[in-house]
Amino acid sequence: MNVPLIRTSASAVGLGRRAQTKEQNRRVILDAARQIFSELGYGQTTVRDIIRATSLASGTFYNYFKSKEEVFEALCEETALAFAPVLREGREEAASAEAFVAATFRTFFACAAANRAEFAAINHTEVQPGRPNTREIVVGFEELRQDIEMAIARGLFPALDAELLAAAIIGVAYEIAEALQKRATPDAEAASRFATALIVGGIATLPKYGTPANSAL
Amino acid sequence: MNVPLIRTSASAVGLGRRAQTKEQNRRVILDAARQIFSELGYGQTTVRDIIRATSLASGTFYNYFKSKEEVFEALCEETALAFAPVLREGREEAASAEAFVAATFRTFFACAAANRAEFAAINHTEVQPGRPNTREIVVGFEELRQDIEMAIARGLFPALDAELLAAAIIGVAYEIAEALQKRATPDAEAASRFATALIVGGIATLPKYGTPANSAL
């Protein structure tokens, strides 16, 4: 399962010459940004850094993005777009709680392993206070929560606080992925089994739960 | 259990006037820094921002800290120092796996609730790529791992990969805490029960585990 986080430098097809160059430049900037973000972290990266990693002129940047933040959001979106279908499909097809959880972890660890630098960028990216966490965007917190609720409806899970479970899964996924990357010989498969067993086993013992009337925002 | 993350403005005793003022100024800077970090995030915060939140002159900052990074490290240390004993004590006295895990979550959620701003600062703080995560420092990843290993020795837990479990616990703690803070009426106690049940229940079903030969730097 070698899921590229993002296909970079995709050759644009079926566009006029002009539009093609435009698309290419956008790509060039995004690729450079992803690279630099992963090297320096979001906070340390400046628009200048991104431009410098490019053969474009500084002014050109502003034809495509208004700011560093905007590039970053575009990157997140890209990543989420690449990630989401794989994750959702695995979970929708799941016939058991275990399959559901395992699909999530396996996809995530595989991606993290295949894209260490980019994963690091995401993981070490500072969040604007008050805004949704990058990791939550990337793994798709909201989709995960919905999928969990659908799974409850399908009888895969008992009634439980979908939001908290989603949070727990994402937390486990990220922290274990990080721990894994520090190891000399990371075993994504074993980690995946560990995380899956932990969550699935835990779910069985959760206290009973009604509709989370108090979940806001 | 209302554990303040940090006791600020500690009154200095038994010091000369001079030393006392020095101590006070240090406190003033640290407090301002914590506040600003939590408002703007680490990356967006400048030394000037911190100074401005103070009645001190710009040069004075550098009598106390060499850089933004150094203040930040001092803050982390303070937080860890305040946190660590409470966490360790609860875990050392634990007579069951449940008590062990519950001690960790309860302390953490209580603190997070009592110090929303500061918790946000920690949680939204960008990590220098390649350096230990702030959250891991604050909750004490290393101590948690050791405590888990001691708990295994004491028979509270089966043999398992202490590092991964520590990672999982920290991940669950942080993400659930964050989810909690978005709620209108966060119920730290319920969240604590949820997280504890999840982890404790999961542990029971974990695949058997030998010595983690592959855990390296």
Add this chain to the structure above:
Amino acid sequence: MNVPLIRTSASAVGLGRRAQTKEQNRRVILDAARQIFSELGYGQTTVRDIIRATSLASGTFYNYFKSKEEVFEALCEETALAFAPVLREGREEAASAEAFVAATFRTFFACAAANRAEFAAINHTEVQPGRPNTREIVVGFEELRQDIEMAIARGLFPALDAELLAAAIIGVAYEIAEALQKRATPDAEAASRFATALIVGGIATLPKYGTPANSAL
């Protein structure tokens, strides 16, 4: 013989509008720098002082030079470039020791008189310990030494330590020039005759000299 040390504000020809402005700005900065260096001395001058003497914005300076040192080096180079050919030509055409020495002094005093401020800047410029003296660069210590050796080969001078003679000539030139500038009615021509007679007369009585085995690095 009114040799300007440097021709400033050279009109650029055959360049696009953009390149022309760039060239102009470079000139503006160099001119301002020369002026300020001569007023305040190198050590007291700050980059900001230079910018302030200009209608440019502070950041613009850094589009042209990385530091004060770099502007200074550019100035020295300019000066040396303007100076060197005049000096060398006079010496190469010299048919006697006297003509050789006189060419050096006359050129130097004429320039010093014509460019009092700039000469002062050079003369009052602090040398980075361990690096070649500004005055030596400007008058071209190395070229002078080579020319002396060639003159020895041509039989104009007896065998002598070219390095020491070059040093002596430069020392006499600068100190006399400085003394001259303090006078109400400096007579460059008389000073030139004085210096020339001193050196030329002295050379005749120098102790015999073999190959300078001890001139190193």
Add this chain to the structure above:
Amino acid sequence: MNVPLIRTSASAVGLGRRAQTKEQNRRVILDAARQIFSELGYGQTTVRDIIRATSLASGTFYNYFKSKEEVFEALCEETALAFAPVLREGREEAASAEAFVAATFRTFFACAAANRAEFAAINHTEVQPGRPNTREIVVGFEELRQDIEMAIARGLFPALDAELLAAAIIGVAYEIAEALQKRATPDAEAASRFATALIVGGIATLPKYGTPANSAL
């Protein structure tokens, strides 16, 4: 002939305890300043640098000197005071032009050799525009001029422009000293002979000269 440029850390005698400490602190500052000036050059040296090279507190500096400039002047004065008597004595006792000139060069080169660092400091010290050159102060331009005039009166020298000759001697002394210091095996004695022969030989051929009516300031 091992003439120390300055006797540092001289133990004060015959002073009260209080005055002694005062004198000591002054010494400490002067010594540190001389050291730092010679390492960094005058322009790069800050008062802070000098204080740091000392065990004194920053405020203490200002009990002794008003500024970097003032310390520097004190250093020059010290140096001149140490130098002057040796130079004057040698010249007053001189029975020939050669002895006169040789006394100056020999003393100077010996000192320069014995105090390379300090000599470098003097030589590389930027002059405040419009003020007398450090080197001129140290070797005693004014005394040299007077001594030359007295020597003319005594019949050692023909009538000549004493000011220009003084300038020439100082120029030759400094530049040759500097050239010498770059050599692997500097031979001060040979350099002294070279310089002496050059000047003495030159003097004999100087154009006749009346009283320099135009020497001003």
Add this chain to the structure above:
DNA sequence: CATGAATGAGAGTTCATTCAT
């Protein structure tokens, strides 16, 4: 007198952004 923390002006430099070409 010695001390050393506080001060705030100011230096060097970088940055995001604009805009004439």
Add this chain to the structure above:
DNA sequence: TATGAATGAACTCTCATTCAT
């Protein structure tokens, strides 16, 4: 549309100097 020089606000940090202790 791409370019890249100009801009000047803003940042980090150092410095000379003061002054309460």
